[in-house]
Amino acid sequence: MNIDYLKEFIDLSETFSFSATARRFYVSSSVLSKHISAMEKELAVKLLRRDSHGVELT
Structure with missing residues (x-):
């Protein structure tokens, strides 16, 4: 597992905010989303629930 993704x-x-976290780590929101998806795939579990209202932990 990539420690930076963690x-x-x-x-x-x-923060429950992709944009705020992306700014803190100097990546785009789409890159951050790919990092989270990679973690979910590696762990074989859904970590977040994403919808139009924001982000929620599972």
Whole structure:
């Protein structure tokens, strides 16, 4: 597991904001989303529920 992806996930779980976390880690929101998706695939579990209202932990 990539430790940087884990740090991003922890920040995202605190802010519930892809844009705020992406800014903190100097990546785009789409790159951050790909990092989270890679973690979900590696762990074989859905970490976040995403919808038009925001982000929610599973």
